Amino acid sequence: MPSRFELANAIRALSMDAVQKAKSGHPGAPMGMADIAEVLWNDYLKHNPEDPKWADRDRFVLSNGHGSMLLYSLLHLTGYDVSLEHLQAFRQLHSPTAGHPEFGYAPGIETTTGPLGQGFANAVGFAIAEKTLAAQFNRPGHTVVDHHTWCFLGDGCLMEGISHEAASLAGTQQLGKLIALYDDNGISIDGEVEGWFTDDTAKRFEAYGWHVVPNVDGHKPDEIKAAIELAKQSDKPSLIICKTIIGFGAPNKQGKEDAHGAPLGDDEVAAARRELGWEHAPFHIPEPIYSAWDAREEGKKQQQAWKERFARYAEAHPELAREFQRRMKGELPAELGTEALIEKAQEKGESIASRKASLLALNALGPQMPELLGGSADLAPSNLTFWEGTQAITAENPGGSYLHYGVREFGMGAVMNGIALHGGFVPYGATFLIFMEYMRNAVRMAALIGRQAIYVFTHDSIGLGEDGPTHQPIEQLTSLRTTPNLSTWRPCDAVETMAAWDAALKRHAGPTALILSRQNLPHQARSKAQLAHIQRGGYVLKDAEGTPALILIATGSEVGLAMDAAAELEQAGHAVRVVSMPSTDRFDEQDLDYRESVLPRAVTRRIAIEAAHGDYWYKYVGLDGRIVGMTTFGESAPAGDLFKHFGFTVENIVTQANELLG
Numbered sequence: 295m296p297s298r299f300e301l302a303n304a305i306r307a308l309s310m311d312a313v314q315k316a317k318s319g320h321p322g323a324p325m326g327m328a329d330i331a332e333v334l335w336n337d338y339l340k341h342n343p344e345d346p347k348w349a350d351r352d353r354f355v356l357s358n359g360h361g362s363m364l365l366y367s368l369l370h371l372t373g374y375d376v377s378l379e380h381l382q383a384f385r386q387l388h389s390p391t392a393g394h395p396e397f398g399y400a401p402g403i404e405t406t407t408g409p410l411g412q413g414f415a416n417a418v419g420f421a422i423a424e425k426t427l428a429a430q431f432n433r434p435g436h437t438v439v440d441h442h443t444w445c446f447l448g449d450g451c452l453m454e455g456i457s458h459e460a461a462s463l464a465g466t467q468q469l470g471k472l473i474a475l476y477d478d479n480g481i482s483i484d485g486e487v488e489g490w491f492t493d494d495t496a497k498r499f500e501a502y503g504w505h506v507v508p509n510v511d512g513h514k515p516d517e518i519k520a521a522i523e524l525a526k527q528s529d530k531p532s533l534i535i536c537k538t539i540i541g542f543g544a545p546n547k548q549g550k551e552d553a554h555g556a557p558l559g560d561d562e563v564a565a566a567r568r569e570l571g572w573e574h575a576p577f578h579i580p581e582p583i584y585s586a587w588d589a590r591e592e593g594k595k596q597q598q599a600w601k602e603r604f605a606r607y608a609e610a611h612p613e614l615a616r617e618f619q620r621r622m623k624g625e626l627p628a629e630l631g632t633e634a635l636i637e638k639a640q641e642k643g644e645s646i647a648s649r650k651a652s653l654l655a656l657n658a659l660g661p662q663m664p665e666l667l668g669g670s671a672d673l674a675p676s677n678l679t680f681w682e683g684t685q686a687i688t689a690e691n692p693g694g695s696y697l698h699y700g701v702r703e704f705g706m707g708a709v710m711n712g713i714a715l716h717g718g719f720v721p722y723g724a725t726f727l728i729f730m731e732y733m734r735n736a737v738r739m740a741a742l743i744g745r746q747a748i749y750v751f752t753h754d755s756i757g758l759g760e761d762g763p764t765h766q767p768i769e770q771l772t773s774l775r776t777t778p779n780l781s782t783w784r785p786c787d788a789v790e791t792m793a794a795w796d797a798a799l800k801r802h803a804g805p806t807a808l809i810l811s812r813q814n815l816p817h818q819a820r821s822k823a824q825l826a827h828i829q830r831g832g833y834v835l836k837d838a839e840g841t842p843a844l845i846l847i848a849t850g851s852e853v854g855l856a857m858d859a860a861a862e863l864e865q866a867g868h869a870v871r872v873v874s875m876p877s878t879d880r881f882d883e884q885d886l887d888y889r890e891s892v893l894p895r896a897v898t899r900r901i902a903i904e905a906a907h908g909d910y911w912y913k914y915v916g917l918d919g920r921i922v923g924m925t926t927f928g929e930s931a932p933a934g935d936l937f938k939h940f941g942f943t944v945e946n947i948v949t950q951a952n953e954l955l956g
Contacts, residue, residue: 295582295586296580296582296583296586298329298332298333298515299329300583301332301336301583301586301587302328302329302331302332303328303543303570303571303572304367304371304579304583304587305324305325305328305331305332305364305367305368305371306324306325306328306542306543306566306570306572307567307570307572307574307576307579308363308366308367308370308371308381308577308579309321309324309325309328309363309364309367310325310544310557310558310563310566311381311563311576311577312363312366312381312382312384312391312577313363313384313557313558314557314558314559314560314563314576315382315384315576316384316385316386316557317557318385318393318556318557319362319363319384319385319393319555319556319557320360320361320362320363320554320555321363321541321544321553321557321558322361322479322481322540322541322553322554322555323358323360323361323364323448323477323479323540323554324361324363324364324367325540325541325542325543325544325548325553325566326477326479326512326538326539326540326541326542327361327364327446327475327477327512327536327538328364328542329512329513329514329515329518329538329542330446330475330477330512330518330536330538331364331368331446332515333515333518333519333522334354334444334475334518334522335354335368335372335589336586336587336589337519337522338352338442338444338522339352339354339444339589340352340441340442340596341354341372341402341589341593341596342589342590342593342594342596342597343369343372343373343374343375343401343402343589343590343593344373344590344593344594345593345597346374346401346402348597348600349439349618349622349717349718350438350439350440350441350597350600351441351597352441352442352443352444353404353417353420353424353441353442353443353444353716354404354443354444354445354446355404355405355407355413355414355416355417355420355443355444355445355446356395356407356413356445356446357407357410357411357412357413357414357416357417357445357446357447357448357451358407358410358413358446358447358448358450358451358477359394359395359406359407359408359410359413360393360394360408360555361446361448362391362392362393362394362395363381363384363391364446365395365402365403366380366381366384366391366395366400367381369400369401369402369403371579371583371584371587371588372587372588372589372590373587373588373589373590373593374400374401374402375400375401376390376391376400376401376402378577380400381577382577393408394406394407394408395407395408396742397715397743397744397745398743398744404416404420404715405711405712405715405743406739406742406743409735409739410448410450410451410453410454411447411450411451411452411453411454411455411456411457411460411708412454412456412708412711412735412736412739413445413447413451414445414447414451414456414457414460414461414474415456415457415459415460415704415705415708415709415711415712415736416708416709416711416712416715417443417444417445417472417474417712418460418461418463418464418469418472418705418708418709418712419708419709419710419711419712419713419714419715419716419721420443420472420712420713420715420716421443421464421469421471421472421531421712422467422469422687422697422709422712422713423667423712423713423716423717423718423719424439424441424442424443424471424716425467425469425471425692426667426687426692426693426694426719427439427716427718427719428440428692429691429692429693430664430693431614431617431618433607433610433611433614435610436603436606436607436610436611437603438600438603438604438607438618441471442471442472442473442526443469443471443472443473444473444474444475445472445473445474445475446474446475446477447474447475447476447477448476448477448479449477449478449479449480449481449482449487449491450482452476452491452493452495453482453490453491455704456704456705456708459702459704459705460702460705460708460709461498461499461502461504461531462502462700462702462705463699463700463702463705463709464502464504464531465499465502465503465504465530465531466503466689467687467688467689467692468503468529468530468531468689469530469531470528470529470530470531472531472532473522473525473526473531473532473534474531474532474533474534475534475536476495476533476534476535476536477512477536477538478495478512478535478536478537478538479537479538479539479540479549481540481549481550481551481553481554482551482554483551483554483555484551485551486551495533495535496508496533496535499533503530503531504530504531504532504533505524505525505528505530505531505532505533506532506533506535507521507524507525507532507533507534507535508535509535509537510534510535510536510537511536511537512536512537512538513538513539513542518534518536521534521536522534540553540554541553541554541558543566543569543570544558544562544563544565544566544569545562545565545566545569546562546565547562617664618718621664621665621717621718621719622717622718624717624746624802626663626799626800627662627663629662630659630662630663630799631658631659631662632659632792632795632796632799632800633796635655635658635659635792635795635796636789636792636793636796636825636828637825639651639654639788639789639791639792640789640820640825642788643817643819644788644817645787645814645815645816645817646788646814646815647810647811647812647813647814647815648785648786648787648788648790648791648810648811648815648850649676649677649678649750649752649753649810649811649812650678650788651785651787651788651791651792651810652678652679652750652752652791652795652808652810653678653679653681654788654792655791655792655795656668656679656681656684656795657681657682657683659795659799660681660682660683660684660695661683663720663799664695665718665719665720666695666719666720666722667687667695667696667697667713667719667720667721667722668680668681668684668695668696668697668721668722668723668724669696669697669698669699669706669710669721669722669723669724670698670699670723670724670725670750671699671700671701671702671703671706671723671724671725671729672698672699672700672701673724673725673726673752674698674724676726676752676753676812677724677725677726677750677752678752679696679722679724679750680696684696686698697709699723703725703729703730703732703733704732704733704735704736706723706725706733706736707723707733707735707736707737707739707740707749708733708736708739710722710723710736710740710747711736711739711740711743711745711747714740714743714745714746714747715743715745720746720747720748720799721747721748722747722748722749722750723747723748723749723750724749724750724751724752725751725752726751726752726753726758726765726767727751727752727753727754727755727767727770727771727809728753728764728765728766728767728770730749730751730767730770730773730774730807731770734773737749737774737777737780737805737807738777740780740804740805741777741778741779741780741804741805742779744779744803744804745804745805746801746802746803746804746805746806747805747806748798748799748805748806748808749805749806749807749808750808750810751770751807751808751809751810752810752811752812753765753767753810753811753812754767754784754809754810754811754812754850754851755767755811755850755851755905755906756905756924756928756929756933756936756937756940756942757811757812757813757851757905757933757936757937758812758928758933759812759813759930759931759932759933759936760930760931760932761930762928762929762930763927763928763929763930766927766928767906768906768907768924768926768927768928769906769907770906771784771809771904771906771907771910772906772907772909772910774807774809775878775879775910776910779803779804779805780804780805780806780807780879781797781798781801781804781805781806781807781877781879781880782806782807782809782877782878782879783797783798783806783807783808783809783876783877783880784809784849784850784876784877784904785808785809785810785850785876786815786818786848786849786850786851786852786853786854786874786876787815787816787817787818787853787854788815788817789817789818789820789825789828790828790874790876791808791810793828793829793876794806794808794876794877795808796829797829797877797880809850811850811851812933813851813933815850815851815853815854816854816857818835818853818854818857818874820835828874828876829880830880830881830884830888831875831876831877831878831879831880831881831882831883831884832847832873832874832875832876832877832878832880832881832884832889832892832893833873833874833892834871834872834873834891834892835853835857835872835873835874836857836860836870836871836872837871837872838864838869838870838871839869840869841869841894841896841897842869842870842871842897843868843869843870843897843899843955844863844868844869844870844871844897844899844900844901844951844954844955845870845871845872845873845893845897845899845900845901846859846860846870846871846872846873846900846901846903846947846951847873847875847893847900847901847902847903847911847914847915848872848873848874848875848902848903848904849874849875849876849904850876850904850905851905852903852904852905852922852942853872853874855903855937855942855943855944855947856872856903856947857872858944859944859947859948859951860872862944862948863948863951866948868951868955870951871897873892873893875914878910878914893914898916898918898919899918899919899951899954899955900914900915900916900918900919900920901915901919901920901921901922901947901950901951901954902914902915902919902920902921902922902923903921903922903923903942903947904921904922904923905923905924905937905940905942906923906924907923907924907925908921908922908923908924908925909921909923911923919954920950920953920954922941922942922946922947922950924940928940
């Protein structure tokens with residue numbers, strides 16, 4: 295039987311060999327954390343390599359994602375469908391073993407990591423999902439949700455501000471099944487971190503309400519195992535601080551920044567082999583070591599035991615069992631009723647703020663969708679996301695459906711990603727649109743990961759008013775719209791808001807941003823055909839008789855303005871079409887014939903109207919068209935005064951139109 299040291303050396307060898315072959319990568323962290331990984335994966339991690347999506351598996355997150363060869367080595371050694379050829383193709387085009395772990399590229403990768411600290415926040419989301427799902431589904435004598443979330447993290451993760459946000463929330467929620475193992479090697483890219491990172495990490499996490507196990511020798515399996523045993527006994531989240539040597543085994547580079555982010559070099563790799571007593575050729579793992587690592591048989595046993603428990607659960611609680619399976623598959627309820635909501639809103643004809651319409655949607659959908667797990671970054675009364683009947687999730691009562699994230703926008707976004715990845719929930723989170731900037735990278739990661747998350751971004755323009763330019767979003771809509779795989783909706787009234795929620799709930803392949811107003815928006819009359827076309831992202835809201843001479847394109851609060859301007863222009867004898875475009879990405883997905891029917895190429899006189907940065911709209915109006923938009927930051931004043939000051943008036947649009955029409 296190979297020793298623990300030999301098993302850990304298999305990770306070290308594969309990692310340094312793959313980095314060396316790729317001529318790029320990060321060998322230091324995998325070599326330094328190999329002993330920790332060996333203990334965790336061989337003695338504690340509950341998983342089945344032959345079914346990486348088993349609902350009750352433990353979740354493992356490598357937050358310091360630059361050390362990706364650690365994860366790839368573990369997946370390969372334990373029996374996942376990650377071959378030796380995949381490891382040899384590390385960092386190459388179309389390889390599942392990318393430079394940083396990418397969700398969906400290889401089985402067993404639970405989340406995309408790379409931007410430091412976000413994996414740690416994802417892990418908090420995984421742990422929240424586990425605890426809440428357990429509270430919602432477990433019953434006396436029947437435990438079907440019972441797993442841990444494990445997270446590796448490094449100095450860089452803890453320096454990032456998001457680690458403070460996520461750790462604070464985790465401590466408040468008392469996530470006892472979250473265990474983080476900190477690679478305390480004292481080295482980052484610039485060298486020894488004592489020049490810029492002198493936090494007392496143990497005291498910091500104790501202050502957050504964590505259980506801390508300090509001063510663990512990360513190269514002594516017995517100490518690592520004892521620390522994990524202590525952590526598993528705590529009802530608080532745990533941080534195990536492991537003292538390690540970066541690049542362990544490389545005699546001339548271990549303990550130095552040289553081992554962090556570059557190949558060791560042929561000579562140093564050979565020296566490391568001698569130092570570690572690893573006499574095997576590159577990428578060669580002896581069969582006894584493979585056999586000792588193989589987790590497939592044990593994983594099957596663990597999953598089979600769970601299946602038997604679930605079968606007994608299904609007999610005792612058949613409806614709950616069916617609901618659990620539906621939610622873990624990500625299926626919508628059979629009768630969601632969103633189409634009826636849209637029709638009802640059209641019939642009712644209310645002129646209300648789209649944020650209020652969003653709350654009406656949640657009030658209707660919340661009871662039908664127990665998987666909705668909402669939240670707001672301390673703005674629930676303004677974002678209007680706390681719907682009737684929802685209950686706050688707390689440490690003592692984790693079975694609710696709403697998280698008070700506190701003023702932690704970035705943390706909220708990354709925690710939502712973890713919740714979405716865990717399964718069983720559709721997370722939505724809210725803040726003012728301007729504060730999307732705080733969570734911007736988490737939004738980008740959600741789009742990259744391709745999981746369903748819904749952002750409720752309210753107070754969407756200079757219509758915010760008196761709070762002034764610090765709170766008035768200008769360039770944010772362009773940022774969201776140009777993010778691949780993110781769908782963005784800015785509805786013009788309650789009807790389009792209901793349609794936006796319908797689209798968001800039915801979109802499983804990525805996140806959706808709902809851009810909502812603070813101020814009331816006028817209801818727009820529509821035919822049944824127009825109602826059906828909202829989901830196409832852009833449609834003709836008002837048309838002229840015959841071929842239009844001018845097309846006005848608008849979104850959100852400016853659609854009402856466009857309608858008023860069109861009415862005045864028609865009185866002057868001009869044929870004007872008004873196009874409402876709540877979702878540009880959805881419109882761009884339509885076939886050419888439909889897009890041509892809405893924006894015929896023959897009609898070149900076009901004006902786009904939106905109280906945000908205007909440059910995005912050139913793709914629709916062309917160089918001959920005009921844009922009534924923002925080119926500066928806002929000002930502090932009542933909303934009506936601001937719209938007038940910045941030219942969002944019927945008078946200005948009519949003037950612009952007349953100039954175009956000659």
